[in-house]
Amino acid sequence: MSDNADQPQARVTVQPGAQGCAVILAGVWRITAAPPRWAECVGKEKPARVKVVMDAVERWDSSLLLFIFEVQQWCRADGVHCDLEAVPAKVRTLLGQLVASHETSVPFDRSENFLTSVGLATQDAWKKAREIIAFVGECVISAWRLVRMPHKFRWRDCVDEMQQCGAMALPIVSLISFLVGLIMAYQAAVQLRQFGADIYVADLVGLSVVREMGPMMAAIVLAGRTGAAFAATLGNMKANEEIDALAALGISPVDFLVLPRIVALGLMMPLLALYANCVGILGGMIVALGVLQIPPAAYWIETQSIIDLSDVNTGLFKALTFGLLIGLAGCLRGLQADRSAAGVGRAATSAVVTAILLIIVSDAFFAVAFNILGL
Amino acid sequence: MSALNRNHTHNLGPAIEVSGLVCGYGEQTILRDVTFKVARGEIFFIVGGSGCGKSTLLRHLVGLNPPTAGSVRFLGAPFSEADLGTRRAQLRHFGMLFQGGALWSSLTLRQNVALPLEEYTSLTRREIEELSALKLGQVGLGGYEDYYPAEISGGMKKRAGLARALALDPEILFFDEPSAGLDPVTSRKLDELIVEIRAMFGTTIVVVSHELASIYDIADRVIMLEKQAQGIIAEGAPRTLATTSEDPRVKEFLTRGTGKVPIL
Ligand SMILES: Nc1ncnc2c1ncn2[C@@H]1O[C@H](COP(=O)(O)OP(=O)(O)OP(=O)(O)O)[C@@H](O)[C@H]1O
Ligand SMILES: [Mg+2]
Numbered sequence: 214m215s216d217n218a219d220q221p222q223a224r225v226t227v228q229p230g231a232q233g234c235a236v237i238l239a240g241v242w243r244i245t246a247a248p249p250r251w252a253e254c255v256g257k258e259k260p261a262r263v264k265v266v267m268d269a270v271e272r273w274d275s276s277l278l279l280f281i282f283e284v285q286q287w288c289r290a291d292g293v294h295c296d297l298e299a300v301p302a303k304v305r306t307l308l309g310q311l312v313a314s315h316e317t318s319v320p321f322d323r324s325e326n327f328l329t330s331v332g333l334a335t336q337d338a339w340k341k342a343r344e345i346i347a348f349v350g351e352c353v354i355s356a357w358r359l360v361r362m363p364h365k366f367r368w369r370d371c372v373d374e375m376q377q378c379g380a381m382a383l384p385i386v387s388l389i390s391f392l393v394g395l396i397m398a399y400q401a402a403v404q405l406r407q408f409g410a411d412i413y414v415a416d417l418v419g420l421s422v423v424r425e426m427g428p429m430m431a432a433i434v435l436a437g438r439t440g441a442a443f444a445a446t447l448g449n450m451k452a453n454e455e456i457d458a459l460a461a462l463g464i465s466p467v468d469f470l471v472l473p474r475i476v477a478l479g480l481m482m483p484l485l486a487l488y489a490n491c492v493g494i495l496g497g498m499i500v501a502l503g504v505l506q507i508p509p510a511a512y513w514i515e516t517q518s519i520i521d522l523s524d525v526n527t528g529l530f531k532a533l534t535f536g537l538l539i540g541l542a543g544c545l546r547g548l549q550a551d552r553s554a555a556g557v558g559r560a561a562t563s564a565v566v567t568a569i570l571l572i573i574v575s576d577a578f579f580a581v582a583f584n585i586l587g588l
Numbered sequence: 589m590s591a592l593n594r595n596h597t598h599n600l601g602p603a604i605e606v607s608g609l610v611c612g613y614g615e616q617t618i619l620r621d622v623t624f625k626v627a628r629g630e631i632f633f634i635v636g637g638s639g640c641g642k643s644t645l646l647r648h649l650v651g652l653n654p655p656t657a658g659s660v661r662f663l664g665a666p667f668s669e670a671d672l673g674t675r676r677a678q679l680r681h682f683g684m685l686f687q688g689g690a691l692w693s694s695l696t697l698r699q700n701v702a703l704p705l706e707e708y709t710s711l712t713r714r715e716i717e718e719l720s721a722l723k724l725g726q727v728g729l730g731g732y733e734d735y736y737p738a739e740i741s742g743g744m745k746k747r748a749g750l751a752r753a754l755a756l757d758p759e760i761l762f763f764d765e766p767s768a769g770l771d772p773v774t775s776r777k778l779d780e781l782i783v784e785i786r787a788m789f790g791t792t793i794v795v796v797s798h799e800l801a802s803i804y805d806i807a808d809r810v811i812m813l814e815k816q817a818q819g820i821i822a823e824g825a826p827r828t829l830a831t832t833s834e835d836p837r838v839k840e841f842l843t844r845g846t847g848k849v850p851i852l
Contacts, residue, residue: 454690457652458752461686462704463679 221271225249225280233262233294236284239269242277251283263288264296267304278304282311348467348545352475355467359476371473378439379481383488385438390430390489394422394496402504411505415515418497423520427490428528429576431482432535436568440543443474444564447547448557456548466548475540482536483529490528527588531579535572542567601664603628603760603792604649609658609668611641611648618644620818622658624811629790631782631806633797633826635841636813642796643687643764645813649794650684650762651675662760680708683753687764687796689745691737697724697748698733704755723751726781728774743770750778754785761785763795767802775799779806800842800850812838 221241228235236254265281267273281300285308288295297305325333359366401417447470450456456466494516501507543564550560604626611619618641626632634642647653649660651668660668667678691700701720705711711719724733727747737745746769753761766782767775779802785791797803803810803826810829812822814837822829822838830842830849844850 450693453693454686454688455692457647458684458686458690458692458749460652461650461679461682461684462707463676464707465676 222246223249223276223280225251225254227254227256227258229258229260233264234258234260235264235266237269238265238267238277238280239271241271242273242280244274244276246276248276248280251280251287255287259291260293262294262296264299266299267301268299273304278307278311281308282315285312344549345545348548349541351465351467352471352541355465355472358468359472365468366476367469367473371477374474374477375481377442378435378478379485382435382438382481382485386431386434386485386489387492389434390422390427390492391496393426393430394418394493395500397421397426397493398497398500399504402500406505411501411507412511412515414497414501414505414507415512416519419494419516419520420524422493422497423490423524423528425528425576427493428482428486428532428535429572430493431485431489431532432539432572433569435478435482435485435536436539436542436572437565439478440539440564440568441561443540443543444547444550444560445557447471447544448550448560451548451550452552452554452557471540471544471548474544475537478536478540479533480536482532482539486529486532487525490525523588527579527583531576534575534579538571538575539568542571602626603630603663604632604794605659605661606649607659609645609648609660610656611644611653612656613644613653618818619813622819624820624823626792626794626809628663628792629786630808631786631793631795633795633803633807633810634813635797635803635810637815637841638798640813640815641818642813646684646762646764646794646796650679650682680704680756681758682760682762683756683758684762685746685749685753685764685766687768689737689742689749691745691748691752693737696734696736697729697740697751700737700748701752701755704752708756720751720755723754724748726754727751728777743774746770747774747778750781757789758791759789760792761794763793763797765796765798767797767799772801775802782806800844803842804849812841 223238223242223246224240226237226239228237242248263284265284267277270277281297281304285295285297287293297308300308398414398418401414402411405411405413405417447456450470456470459466459469498509498512501512502509546560546564546567550556602625604624606625607623609619609622610617611622622645634645636642644653648656651660655668658668659666662678662682665678667675670678691697692703695703698717698720701723702716705716705719709716721730721733724730727750729744729747729751732740732744732748737748740748746766750763750766753763763782767778770778782793782795783806786793795802795807807826809824810822810826811820812829813819814821822833822835824833826842827849829838833839833842842849
């Protein structure tokens with residue numbers, strides 16, 4: 214309820230007298246109304262004694278307590294005697310409770326000196342690194358169990374996830390890779406036309422899509438779509454004690470929840486990347502036809518001549534790696550989530566950031582490695 | 589540790605032996621030096637005020653919180669000191685009901701109860717479905733087999749969680765506040781079910797509860813935890829404790845502050 218003008222207000226009058234001043238409280242004290250401020254009421258005065266009188270108060274609530282508390286604190290700070298004799302016993306009791314809880318709940322100082330915070334940060338980083346290593350190790354052991362006992366694997370969950378992260382992602386992957394192919398071809402067309410090298414648009418688009426952009430775009434879409442979903446699902450399950458319920462049955466959450474998801478992503482990513490390649494090349498082809506008047510057949514023949522199987526394979530290998538990394542990042546962040554709604558949100562965000570970071574870093578690594586290997 | 593030797597297990601020592609267990613989260617210690625034993629086939633209650641660490645103790649018992657100092661042994665075999673594989677193998681002989689139910693939200697009630705059976709038995713699909721329906725029926729949820737956890741009430745979740753805990757006919761059952769959020773009639777039926785399970789299978793049952801009616805009705809023995817003391821402040825049969833304990837905290841809790849065993 215907002216306070217309107219005709220609502221009775223809390224009033225404070227400070228009356229200087231012979232033995233210090235009397236603080237006369239009056240009117241209706243409501244916590245929802247703007248409270249009077251003691252500092253303003255007292256002004257620059259420094260009375261020797263303060264006597265609080267509240268006989269004229271019609272109704273009061275915690276706002277009055279807070280005000281008297283403020284007066285008390287001010288008096289204590291300035292060594293002024295605060296006389297509460299005239300205040301009803303009920304108010305004095307409540308005030309006593311307020312003082313007690315004030316004293317026990319003062320927020321403790323969390324600030325640390327520079328060295329301590331560096332030390333703590335290092336410890337924290339080390340702990341996080343160990344968690345990641347332990348998690349990856351657990352996934353590997355779990356994958357080994359899958360190889361030895363494939364019938365124990367949750368194939369049904371895996372197929373569900375494949376549907377979710379594969380088939381359902383087709384529209385968005387189509388759109389993004391088509392547009393990326395289109396943009397690249399357009400940029401290339403503008404430059405290459407100056408040299409009359411129009412047909413090389415096909416080479417440029419074909420190679421960069423198949424080796425880089427196809428897998429990369431599919432991976433970034435999946436990091437946002439599936440990685441975040443994994444983290445949110447697992448984080449929510451953790452908050453709900455569902456993961457504890459698995460553990461209390463002696464079922465490993467990694468076998469049960471993580472591995473089916475990672476396998477699903479690992480299987481779907483190369484397929485999606487292959488599909489993204491085709492759609493990207495199609496985008497390039499349309500720009501070539503519209504802007505440079507290159508017939509699709511010629512474009513296709515040029516594309517075929519420049520791409521060989523090893524280009525496609527390196528792209529698909531990258532896609533597989535990206536898929537595993539997205540799955541690992543999503544599940545790890547989900548399992549690390551705090552048990553709260555905000556924790557689940559943070560886990561989803563952090564899963565996307567981690568996944569994209571890992572994708573870019575591993576792509577850079579691949580660029581160097583493939584160059585050295587001559588692939 | 590199967591149905592075969594259940595009949596002569598009483599001479600094999602206690603079902604649960606906890607000694608010097610320290611419970612807490614990270615740096616924060618909630619309980620220190622918890623030591624108690626639970627005999628086989630006993631209905632054992634853990635009681636105490638809200639926030640004194642009952643759920644925490646239960647989590648430490650089944651190894652959900654990282655092991656700290658102290659040891660836990662189940663059915664004569666070391667648990668807290670064993671490696672993860674051994675612990676997991678032991679855990680399938682226990683059932684646990686969580687305070688919030690902790691049903692798997694992506695599965696229907698039937699699938700929730702069926703999952704432990706699928707994981708640890710070689711029963712056919714048909715048999716598993718029969719059994720899950722039976723367990724859900726036992727807790728009064730017949731007809732709700734195909735509902736998802738989000739579609740049922742809090743008390744029903746509790747009961748479904750109980751059905752899931754019973755799925756593998758465990759040798760030790762842990763219940764975290766089974767009757768919180770249930771109406772008096774259902775709560776009473778639940779107590780009857782607990783006694784029935786014990787009578788049929790000789791199951792050892794550990795219950796966390798505030799429900800005085802349940803405590804006096806079915807508990808063989810209780811331990812009482814206390815927040816300030818950070819440990820056990822009383823141990824014994826509930827009626828004996830209520831009448832003979834000198835400790836005002838125990839007396840107050842067990843007699844609702846009246847000084848007499850309440851007539852329930
Ligand atoms: N995840 C956690 N991290 C840190 N501290 C926790 C956590 N969960 C509980 N605690 C603390 O542990 C103490 C005991 O909590 P616990 O849940 O075991 O109480 P309880 O006896 O089960 O209470 P209730 O009867 O209300 O369920 C509380 O003081 C709580 O602050
Ligand atoms: Mg609890």
